Amino acid sequence: MTTKTFKGGTHPPHDKPAAGKAIVTAKVPAKVVIPLSQHIGAPCEPLVKVGDEVKMGQKIGSSDSFISAPVHSSVSGTVVEIAPHPHPGGSPSMAVVIENDGKDTWADGVKPKKNLDELTGEEIIEITKEAGVVGLGGAAFPTHVKLIPSEEGLDALILNGAECEPYLTVDHRLMVERPGDMIFGAKAMMKALKTNKCFIGIEVNKPDAISAIREAIGGDSSIEVVELEVKYPQGSGKQLVTAVMDGLEVPTGERSTAVGVQVANTATALAVGDAIKTGTPLIKQAITVAGSGVNESGNFLVRIGTMVPELLEQAGGLKDDAAKMIWGGPMMGGAQASIDLPIIKASSGILFFTEDEVVIDEILACIKCGRCLDVCPAYLMPNTIASASEADNSDLAAKYNAEDCIECGSCSFVCPSKRPVLQWIRLAKADIAAKNRK
Amino acid sequence: MENLAVEKKFVVSSSPHVKSPETVQKIMTDVLIALVPAVVAAAVFFREQAIIPIVICLIAAMATEFVLVRKGGFFSDGSAAVTGVLLALTLPPGVSWWICVIGSVTAIFLGKYVFGGLGNNIFNPALVGRAVLLASWGTRMTEWYSPIDLQSTATPLAEPGAASMLDLFTGSVAGSLGETSAIALLIGAAYLLYKKHINWRIPGGYIISAFILGALISPAGFQFELADGLFHVLAGGLLLGALFMATDMVTSPVTPKGQLIFGVGCGILTVLIRVYGNFPEGVTFAILIMNAVTPLIDDATKPRIYGGVKS
Numbered sequence: 131m132t133t134k135t136f137k138g139g140t141h142p143p144h145d146k147p148a149a150g151k152a153i154v155t156a157k158v159p160a161k162v163v164i165p166l167s168q169h170i171g172a173p174c175e176p177l178v179k180v181g182d183e184v185k186m187g188q189k190i191g192s193s194d195s196f197i198s199a200p201v202h203s204s205v206s207g208t209v210v211e212i213a214p215h216p217h218p219g220g221s222p223s224m225a226v227v228i229e230n231d232g233k234d235t236w237a238d239g240v241k242p243k244k245n246l247d248e249l250t251g252e253e254i255i256e257i258t259k260e261a262g263v264v265g266l267g268g269a270a271f272p273t274h275v276k277l278i279p280s281e282e283g284l285d286a287l288i289l290n291g292a293e294c295e296p297y298l299t300v301d302h303r304l305m306v307e308r309p310g311d312m313i314f315g316a317k318a319m320m321k322a323l324k325t326n327k328c329f330i331g332i333e334v335n336k337p338d339a340i341s342a343i344r345e346a347i348g349g350d351s352s353i354e355v356v357e358l359e360v361k362y363p364q365g366s367g368k369q370l371v372t373a374v375m376d377g378l379e380v381p382t383g384e385r386s387t388a389v390g391v392q393v394a395n396t397a398t399a400l401a402v403g404d405a406i407k408t409g410t411p412l413i414k415q416a417i418t419v420a421g422s423g424v425n426e427s428g429n430f431l432v433r434i435g436t437m438v439p440e441l442l443e444q445a446g447g448l449k450d451d452a453a454k455m456i457w458g459g460p461m462m463g464g465a466q467a468s469i470d471l472p473i474i475k476a477s478s479g480i481l482f483f484t485e486d487e488v489v490i491d492e493i494l495a496c497i498k499c500g501r502c503l504d505v506c507p508a509y510l511m512p513n514t515i516a517s518a519s520e521a522d523n524s525d526l527a528a529k530y531n532a533e534d535c536i537e538c539g540s541c542s543f544v545c546p547s548k549r550p551v552l553q554w555i556r557l558a559k560a561d562i563a564a565k566n567r568k
Numbered sequence: 569m570e571n572l573a574v575e576k577k578f579v580v581s582s583s584p585h586v587k588s589p590e591t592v593q594k595i596m597t598d599v600l601i602a603l604v605p606a607v608v609a610a611a612v613f614f615r616e617q618a619i620i621p622i623v624i625c626l627i628a629a630m631a632t633e634f635v636l637v638r639k640g641g642f643f644s645d646g647s648a649a650v651t652g653v654l655l656a657l658t659l660p661p662g663v664s665w666w667i668c669v670i671g672s673v674t675a676i677f678l679g680k681y682v683f684g685g686l687g688n689n690i691f692n693p694a695l696v697g698r699a700v701l702l703a704s705w706g707t708r709m710t711e712w713y714s715p716i717d718l719q720s721t722a723t724p725l726a727e728p729g730a731a732s733m734l735d736l737f738t739g740s741v742a743g744s745l746g747e748t749s750a751i752a753l754l755i756g757a758a759y760l761l762y763k764k765h766i767n768w769r770i771p772g773g774y775i776i777s778a779f780i781l782g783a784l785i786s787p788a789g790f791q792f793e794l795a796d797g798l799f800h801v802l803a804g805g806l807l808l809g810a811l812f813m814a815t816d817m818v819t820s821p822v823t824p825k826g827q828l829i830f831g832v833g834c835g836i837l838t839v840l841i842r843v844y845g846n847f848p849e850g851v852t853f854a855i856l857i858m859n860a861v862t863p864l865i866d867d868a869t870k871p872r873i874y875g876g877v878k879s
Contacts, residue, residue: 534876544590
């Protein structure tokens with residue numbers, strides 16, 4: 131069978147030290163810090179106040195906004211504080227701090243829903259919404275919004291099991307360890323979306339995931355595994371659509387639904403499945419802890435709101451020369467100054483690198499080697515946009531379609547002059563967006 | 569574990585956090601490696617008359633860069649060494665030492681430094697050096713020796729038909745140091761292709777267009793002589809230009825279509841200058857002219873963006 135892919139892209143060193151390590155359930159912390167904003171969209175308003183007793187799975191924050199997702203308590207215990215708290219997204223966010231009573235008493239509403247056959251699409255969307263499911267590929271877009279069927283109909287749902295970022299291995303592990311539940315979730319999503327086809331794209335460096343998922347699918351011809359070439363950014367939504375749908379491109383400025391496909395992460399399908407099968411809201415997150423700065427890399431299932439230092443203890447702690455912390459993968463993740471952060475929904479990994487890997491390179495002039503053009507999956511001229519941005523000329527950057535950049539970072543990765551190409555493009559994009567708002 | 573207790577602050581920078589091992593210095597080193605066959609061929613055919621100018625150019629170019637930039641050591645990013653060797657390969661055997669020095673200093677200073685250093689230069693530095701030498705000491709720049717007996721002779725371009733195609737291919741003909749042996753240049757270019765520092769578009773466009781136009785026109789008028797086309801490709805500095813000068817990253821287009829247009833433009837201009845121009849050779853000025861229009865070519869050949877209208 132041939133592997134499918136998109137045009138462009140690059141091959142970052144494919145270190146996946148935790149790929150063979152089963153997901154370990156992390157120790158439940160004595161205290162959780164649950165931010166009220168763990169998704170794209172409106173932050174939640176707290177539904178509890180300091181001193182309240184809460185149960186595990188109880189909704190503690192919600193919003194009336196269309197694009198938002200409720201948050202739930204990941205432990206049972208007492209609310210001790212509601213205050214702004216450091217957030218992996220960068221700026222502090224209101225968070226509910228809960229002291230764990232250690233009993234893990236479930237909230238009343240947490241019980242298995244009806245059989246999939248008996249549920250309507252609307253009910254599936256409502257269950258997904260109430261469970262606070264968001265896109266677990268990293269974007270954290272509220273999933274129930276994406277499950278609303280489009281009027282034009284949908285050709286296919288594509289589940290993203292590419293996991294093309296180095297180091298990250300949770301999607302891989304979830305596919306290997308819970309393929310049946312994932313396929314169940316996929317079927318629920320198909321029903322909500324009113325589509326008869328589902329493709330699951332998996333890079334061929336995960337043969338165990340491919341065979342586990344194929345086995346779970348069994349004879350069902352409506353769900354199909356698509357083997358993908360190992361190439362970054364294969365897991366980017368639009369690039370995945372192009373690979374799976376044989377070259378189909380999502381028009382610029384549009385979402386994939388414009389060409390009749392919806393994309394979601396494999397872990398998201400699992401969360402939807404769990405919300406129906408067991409009734410549990412999204413209160414646990416599978417996360418990879420890896421990198422040269424960590425003593426023991428691994429995959430962990432952690433309660434949302436667990437503070438990073440507590441998780442790190444279970445990964446054998448940090449090495450003394452750990453010098454950089456990355457939230458997510460090394461290509462697109464954000465560097466964090468401090469480990470004093472809670473694990474939230476869609477946190478796919480935390481990586482630590484030692485001093486010798488944290489090199490701030492000298493920036494040389496662009497030698498116009500064209501490597502960034504070769505790798506750009508959006509077919510842009512990253513060098514030209516970056517140089518325009520460097521010269522503070524965002525109009526020129528806009529002329530070269532800076533807004534179509536998907537920020538995968540392939541350009542910066544390949545640049546022999548070690549230019550922060552993407553960083554300059556981001557600056558141009560922000561400037562263009564600011565001008566457009568005027 | 570103690571470090572968890574104290575608040576540790578980490579380095580923060582923009583993503584991506586991993587970088588490919590490729591550097592400018594590594595690319596330039598590869599170009600130098602690719603030039604080794606041509607240098608060896610020159611040394612075999614012209615002996616000390618080749619070795620001395622190459623060494624002088626190499627040292628003069630690197631020294632000029634070192635004095636001007638004073639950064640990164642004598643080899644620095646390696647681009648000055650490339651410029652020095654390339655310039656030397658365009659010079660006639662046994663050329664005076666001071667021509668080598670003036671050419672190298674000019675190449676680095678006027679060709680590169682005044683524009684703001686590597687990456688900002690518009691013209692191929694080695695060709696700027698050569699153009700200045702051609703304009704200043706035209707006679708000395710065109711004194712050729714036969715590699716057989718090291719006696720003064722004309723280049724095959726001035727006397728078409730005097731050299732056999734086989735001699736042109738192996739390099740046993742009169743000419744500049746590095747341009748005589750097609751096979752040595754092709755071996756070097758194959759290495760650059762393998763390392764993906766160059767692609768087929770510029771050399772391919774250059775060679776094929778020169779071959780076709782060379783077969784079609786001659787000073788006597790229109791014709792159809794495939795042998796003349798082949799002669800244009802193998803004689804003079806066309807292969808050195810097409811494989812090592814026109815492919816200079818800094819001064820050639822970055823877009824795939826642009827690279828093809830650039831190569832074809834170089835090929836057409838080279839043959840036009842050779843057939844109708846004052847000089848027997850046209851490679852230098854053909855490439856310099858195309859260097860000048862490179863920004864326009866890049867702008868006009870912007871690739872179709874993902875999800876944009878199919879062209």
